Amino acid sequence: MNTATPASTLDREVEGRLKSNQIRYTRGRRRVVAVLSASDGPMSATELHAEIGSAVPLSSLYRSLSVLAGSGVLDHHFSAGGVTRYELAEWLNGHHHHLICLLCGKVEDLELPSAVEEQVEHLVARIGREASFSPTDHALEIEGRCTQCR
Amino acid sequence: MNTATPASTLDREVEGRLKSNQIRYTRGRRRVVAVLSASDGPMSATELHAEIGSAVPLSSLYRSLSVLAGSGVLDHHFSAGGVTRYELAEWLNGHHHHLICLLCGKVEDLELPSAVEEQVEHLVARIGREASFSPTDHALEIEGRCTQCR
DNA sequence: CGATATAATGAGAACGGTTCTCATTTCTGG
DNA sequence: CCAGAAATGAGAACCGTTCTCATTATATCG
Numbered sequence: 001m002n003t004a005t006p007a008s009t010l011d012r013e014v015e016g017r018l019k020s021n022q023i024r025y026t027r028g029r030r031r032v033v034a035v036l037s038a039s040d041g042p043m044s045a046t047e048l049h050a051e052i053g054s055a056v057p058l059s060s061l062y063r064s065l066s067v068l069a070g071s072g073v074l075d076h077h078f079s080a081g082g083v084t085r086y087e088l089a090e091w092l093n094g095h096h097h098h099l100i101c102l103l104c105g106k107v108e109d110l111e112l113p114s115a116v117e118e119q120v121e122h123l124v125a126r127i128g129r130e131a132s133f134s135p136t137d138h139a140l141e142i143e144g145r146c147t148q149c150r
Numbered sequence: 151m152n153t154a155t156p157a158s159t160l161d162r163e164v165e166g167r168l169k170s171n172q173i174r175y176t177r178g179r180r181r182v183v184a185v186l187s188a189s190d191g192p193m194s195a196t197e198l199h200a201e202i203g204s205a206v207p208l209s210s211l212y213r214s215l216s217v218l219a220g221s222g223v224l225d226h227h228f229s230a231g232g233v234t235r236y237e238l239a240e241w242l243n244g245h246h247h248h249l250i251c252l253l254c255g256k257v258e259d260l261e262l263p264s265a266v267e268e269q270v271e272h273l274v275a276r277i278g279r280e281a282s283f284s285p286t287d288h289a290l291e292i293e294g295r296c297t298q299c300r
Numbered sequence: 301c302g303a304t305a306t307a308a309t310g311a312g313a314a315c316g317g318t319t320c321t322c323a324t325t326t327c328t329g330g
Numbered sequence: 331c332c333a334g335a336a337a338t339g340a341g342a343a344c345c346g347t348t349c350t351c352a353t354t355a356t357a358t359c360g
Contacts, residue, residue: 023307024308024355045347060309060310062346081345081346082232082346108283127262127292131258135294136252140274140289140290142277143287143288147283176326176338196317208318209341231316231317232318
């Protein structure tokens with residue numbers, strides 16, 4: 001998702017970020033970014049593999065994912081079954097929260113109205129101050145049943 | 151954690167919950183609950199094993215964890231390396247959020263002042279309505295650096 | 301353009317947290 | 331105590347992920 005950022009712009013941004021680390025923006029990595037930018041939530045290696053096809057073997061896919069995450073192009077988070085899911089990092093995708101379906105495991109991105117988001121930011125900052133913890137990121141994770149599983 | 155609930159009361163509550171499902175509250179399971187009730191954040195099977203000692207072998211520990219989670223005594227969530235961490239369910243431990251250290255991986259429970267928590271509840275309810283999603287639980291996950299890793 | 305260094309790829313083995321199997325042991329209720 | 335049900339323990343199996351290493355692609359410089 002990112003209709004405000006056409007693929008070419010996205011690619012340019014990613015390429016720039018990678019180049020500054022001497023990392024090449026190869027075909028396999030472009031596919032990963034393309035598929036993730038079209039998704040409305042984080043995807044696992046297996047899901048990406050299914051979407052991309054056997055052109056990018058699993059071992060390469062896994063490596064691309066960790067390279068992209070390591071250079072800040074992707075964010076990752078962890079779900080049931082020891083599975084890691086990836087999505088475009090927030091500087092590419094925008095800050096958002098997650099709706100997590102307890103039945104099918106699907107994770108959907110959720111962007112809050114800016115007024116509400118501001119409240120959350122304030123809250124997080126205050127918590128950091130009071131708990132002597134240095135927050136760098138936050139997400140409201142809402143668990144429940146999605147439309148499909150209702 | 152849970153100074154308002156002495157171990158014996160906790161045990162009684164857990165035992166009741168299990169009994170209604172024909173599940174026995176055995177020594178190994180008591181140890182798990184005891185260690186978790188003394189922890190200030192969720193623990194992995196490995197961490198529990200280190201704390202409890204070899205009296206409860208890993209295979210039994212894993213089974214106890216899934217039985218306890220399955221009957222609603224424990225909540226679980228997922229972290230790096232395919233690791234699942236467990237903690238007392240909210241009806242035993244109280245509702246809370248998480249401070250997650252990006253460096254050492256430690257997760258600490260965080261209870262919000264009730265006024266603030268109420269705001270969050272409202273927010274979650276509203277989101278559910280607008281996104282046609284049925285929220286059953288939520289947590290604000292705050293990532294950053296903990297006191298030790300500062 | 302061609303040479304060379306550097307990074308990426310692909311196939312398969314290895315790893316590690318978790319789950320499963322099954323024979324044995326422990327509980328519980330009658 | 332006995333019979334049935336549930337839990338245990340040791341080890342094998344599972345599966346997502348990471349590693350290894352030989353090969354291939356890419357970029358840069360002369």
